[in-house]
Amino acid sequence: MSQxxxxxxAVAEFRKGCQELHDELDSAANxxxxxxxxxxxxxxxxxxxxxxxxxxxxxxxxxxxxxxxYRRCGKCKKK
Numbered sequence: 155m156s157q158x159x160x161x162x163x164a165v166a167e168f169r170k171g172c173q174e175l176h177d178e179l180d181s182a183a184n185x186x187x188x189x190x191x192x193x194x195x196x197x198x199x200x201x202x203x204x205x206x207x208x209x210x211x212x213x214x215x216x217x218x219x220x221x222x223x224y225r226r227c228g229k230c231k232k233k
Contacts, residue, residue, distance in 0.1 A: 157213050160209045164206045167202050171202060174198060175191060175194045178194050179194075
């Protein structure tokens with residue numbers, strides 16, 4: 155998956171999560187808005203952010219491994 159693909163996928167999932175949060179809050183009682191929103195964030199948005207973090211790290215690692223200096227010391231340029 156290319157960098158642009160996973161970013162677009164994450165944005166689409168985030169939009170979906172935000173829409174679900176909005177829809178759920180529309181039907182929640184005023185006294186439960188905070189509880190409902192906290193629950194929705196924990197169930198939907200936090201896992202998405204963890205996945206985005208994982209994909210970003212994975213993409214950065216894959217990019218650095220293709221660099222010709224990947225196995226060289228940054229200071230002395232020795233293997």
